[in-house]
Amino acid sequence: IQLFVFWELVGLFSYLLIGFWYHRPAAAAAAKKAFIITRIGDFGFMLALLYLYLHRAEFLALGENPFEIPAILAAAPLLPVSVAMWVSLGILAGAMGKSAQFPLNTWLPDAMEGPTPVSSLIHAATMVAAGVFLVARMFPLFEESAVALNAVAIVGGTTAVLAAAMAVVANDIKRVLAFSTVSQLGYMFLALGVGAWQIAIFHLLTHAFFKCLLFLTAGSVHHSVHTFDMRYMGGLRRWMPVTYVATLIGALSLVGIAPLAGFWSKDEVLAAAWAADGAGDVGVSRLVLVLGMAAVFMTAFYAFRLVLMTFHGRFRGGIDAVPTDELIPDEVSLVGHVHRAESPWVMLLPMAVLALLAVVAGVALNAVGALGPLPAHGLTHFLGGVASDFDPAIAGVSTLLALTGIGLAIDAHRRGVLALTDLPRPWSVLHRFLAGRLYMDHLYETLIVRRVLYRGLFFATDWADRRLVDGTVDLVGWVGRNGGRAVAQLQTGQVQVYGVGVFMGVIVMLMLFMFQR
Numbered sequence: 227i228q229l230f231v232f233w234e235l236v237g238l239f240s241y242l243l244i245g246f247w248y249h250r251p252a253a254a255a256a257a258k259k260a261f262i263i264t265r266i267g268d269f270g271f272m273l274a275l276l277y278l279y280l281h282r283a284e285f286l287a288l289g290e291n292p293f294e295i296p297a298i299l300a301a302a303p304l305l306p307v308s309v310a311m312w313v314s315l316g317i318l319a320g321a322m323g324k325s326a327q328f329p330l331n332t333w334l335p336d337a338m339e340g341p342t343p344v345s346s347l348i349h350a351a352t353m354v355a356a357g358v359f360l361v362a363r364m365f366p367l368f369e370e371s372a373v374a375l376n377a378v379a380i381v382g383g384t385t386a387v388l389a390a391a392m393a394v395v396a397n398d399i400k401r402v403l404a405f406s407t408v409s410q411l412g413y414m415f416l417a418l419g420v421g422a423w424q425i426a427i428f429h430l431l432t433h434a435f436f437k438c439l440l441f442l443t444a445g446s447v448h449h450s451v452h453t454f455d456m457r458y459m460g461g462l463r464r465w466m467p468v469t470y471v472a473t474l475i476g477a478l479s480l481v482g483i484a485p486l487a488g489f490w491s492k493d494e495v496l497a498a499a500w501a502a503d504g505a506g507d508v509g510v511s512r513l514v515l516v517l518g519m520a521a522v523f524m525t526a527f528y529a530f531r532l533v534l535m536t537f538h539g540r541f542r543g544g545i546d547a548v549p550t551d552e553l554i555p556d557e558v559s560l561v562g563h564v565h566r567a568e569s570p571w572v573m574l575l576p577m578a579v580l581a582l583l584a585v586v587a588g589v590a591l592n593a594v595g596a597l598g599p600l601p602a603h604g605l606t607h608f609l610g611g612v613a614s615d616f617d618p619a620i621a622g623v624s625t626l627l628a629l630t631g632i633g634l635a636i637d638a639h640r641r642g643v644l645a646l647t648d649l650p651r652p653w654s655v656l657h658r659f660l661a662g663r664l665y666m667d668h669l670y671e672t673l674i675v676r677r678v679l680y681r682g683l684f685f686a687t688d689w690a691d692r693r694l695v696d697g698t699v700d701l702v703g704w705v706g707r708n709g710g711r712a713v714a715q716l717q718t719g720q721v722q723v724y725g726v727g728v729f730m731g732v733i734v735m736l737m738l739f740m741f742q743r
Contacts, residue, residue, distance in 0.1 A: 227293050230275060233320070233356070237264045240353055244340040256336035263333040267323020274316025281309050299366045307371060314367055314374035317360060318381070325357030325411045328385040332666050334408055335392075338400040342448065345400060346441035350407050351434035358414040358430055365423040376510045379419020379499075383514030386412030388664065390524035394531070395646055395660045398454045399444045402532050406480065407437055409521055413495050416518055420511045422498030428591065429491035435587050436479035436488055439580035443473040446569040446577065447536060456535040457645060463537040465566040470537045472577040477529040479584040481628045482522065484621075490588030492522070493624050497617040522624050526631025534639040541566065 238261075245257030278293065302310060321327070326334035337349050348354075361368065361378060368374045386409045393405035410433050417426035446469045447462060448454055463470040479486035482493060496518050502511035568574070638644040649657050659665070 227275070229295070229360075230271065233271070233324070233360075234268065236353055236356060237261060237268065237324070240264070240337070240348060243344045243348060244337045246340055246344065250339065252336075253339040256333075256339040260333040260337050263330055264323040267320045267330050270316045270319025270323075271321075272316075274313045274320070277309070277313055277316065281305070295363065299364070302367045302370050305367075305370065310367055310370035311373050314364070314371050315377060317364055317367075318374065318378060321357030321360050321415075322381060323357070324360075325354050325415070326408045327357070327381050327412065327415060328388055329666065331385060331389065331408050332663065332670070335396075335401045335404040335663070338398070338404050338454075342400065342441060342445035345404070346438045346445070350403070350437040350441055354407060354411060355414075355430050355434070358411060358418070358426055361415070361418050362423045362426055365418065368418070369421070372507065375419050375421065376507055377419070378415055379510050379514045382412045382415025382417070382419055383517035384412070385409065386416060386521040387517045387524070390521040390528065392660050392663055393528040394524055395657050396528075397457050397645070399447065399456050399459075399532060399536065400441070400454050402456075402528060403437065403440050403444060406440075406525070406528065407433075409525065410437065410480075413492060413518065413521070416514050417495040417498055419514065420499045420501075421503055422495065425491065425494045425498050429495055431591060432479070432487040432491040432584075432587050435580055436476045436486075436584040439472060439577060439584055440476040440480065442573070442577050442580065443469050443476060446472075446573055449569050449573065450566055456532065458542050459536045460539040461537070461541040462566065466537075466568045468568055468574050469577070472574075472581045473533055473537065475581045475584055477533050480529050481526045481632065482624060483628060484625065485585075485589065487584050487586070487588035487591075489621075489625075493617070493621045496522075496624055497620045500617065500620055519624065519627060523627040523631045526628040527635050530632045530635035531638075531644055534635060535644055538639060 241257045241261040244260050245253050247253045248257075275293070278298070323330045334349060334354065338345055340349070368378065389405045389409035389412060393402050393409065396402045396405055410429070414426040414429050414433075417423070417429060444454065446466065447459065450462070450466060451459055453459070475486070479488040482489045496515060499511050499515035499518060502508045635644065638646075646657055648654075662668070
């Protein structure tokens with residue numbers, strides 16, 4: 227219960243941070259969207275808690291509190307499989323909302339309307355990782371249901387590849403990183419689904435370093451050119467060399483190039499999917515391995531598309547040619563007067579620290595072999611998990627796919643088509659589909675908001691108006707009308723009837739007087 231309460235408070239704080247610039251309609255709408263979508267997932271989490279309470283007898287028989295996490299994990303092997311499955315799926319729903327997993331992933335790209343440091347710390351490293359942490363924390367319960375683990379793996383694999391595909395066509399640098407965050411969170415869910423919960427935590431930690439770094443470099447670029455649109459950047463490595471090197475390190479770690487941090491954690495995720503040692507189906511593990519490999523290729527392409535469009539080529543003007551809602555009104559006068567210069571040291575220092583961690587964290591946290599004072603698989607043993615062997619074949623295939631994606635991005639940059647405009651069919655159709663975010667927002671608006679919520683609200687209010695409001699008014703009139711008719715029937719105009727009434731009234735008054743004495 228305590229976890230659920232603070233889980234909801236995290237969602238509230240996220241809403242407030244996304245809507246920090248509340249005077250911008252886009253920021254206010256993004257905050258409401260994030261709050262509502264995460265509440266949808268939290269409804270499943272709440273149902274899981276209620277279902278646990280309905281089966282409290284199993285815990286009380288053991289003398290345990292059904293809402294204590296250690297008690298739940300201790301009793302997990304004794305629970306009926308159906309109970310473990312439904313509770314796990316409810317918890318998964320809450321985790322999907324908080325960690326922006328498909329199909330509840332639409333809020334995170336819009337959350338980039340918040341300040342960039344918020345995007346870096348909250349919506350890349352901490353809050354969005356809460357769903358991964360929750361599933362990892364409750365993993366002994368998930369382990370009792372193959373259905374639940376398969377669901378976690380499929381959700382993670384699907385999210386990883388779809389979000390990576392949407393990042394390929396995005397032009398806003400922060401939204402590229404937002405889609406990237408969703409994709410990397412998908413990798414973590416993939417690891418959880420194949421039973422490698424300790425590897426999921428490992429990737430969560432390494433991802434925090436290089437993704438925070440990339441968001442801060444995006445903020446540094448915006449500080450110089452006053453836009454997040456990569457189509458108005460270019461050639462900035464000459465004026466912002468430190469930011470360029472930091473971005474390059476973050477991108478290489480994101481892609482998973484050895485020996486940077488992302489290489490060790492991401493390849494262990496893929497190796498765990500290949501090993502398929504979890505309680506889920508082997509076929510599901512193989513499927514999500516293919517999805518993970520596809521996401522590796524797309525990750526390499528969009529990461530270096532970001533680097534090349536931002537820092538290479540010619541400078542394309544800075545602030546958006548047409549001011550949009552994303553621009554602060556005071557900055558509109560700066561069009562054509564962009565000062566391309568490196569950010570001050572107070573912005574560069576955090577990037578330098580994170581760049582160092584993005585290089586060494588993988589080896590320092592979970593080295594595949596002992597390195598002086600660092601034990602082999604230190605993080606895995608600290609978490610109490612079973613260390614997996616390094617798989618050079620999986621690492622080789624993953625690296626080859628990553629290098630292919632990088633090479634394709636470089637080739638597209640040389641040919642001047644990296645912006646992915648004027649594509650021939652069917653690529654233009656696919657580009658439009660991905661740029662529209664699979665039209666999921668339109669689908670939710672049309673099917674759920676308008677047809678279900680609006681119509682449901684219409685029929686509910688219509689029923690309440692007809693039955694409750696009109697019914698209450700009609701009831702008052704009916705009582706008055708029929709009461710008047712009943713009283714009118716007593717007025718006969720005959721004196722003897724009135725006399726009988728007076729006599730009976732006197733008798734009643736005398737009886738009351740006698741009883742009172």
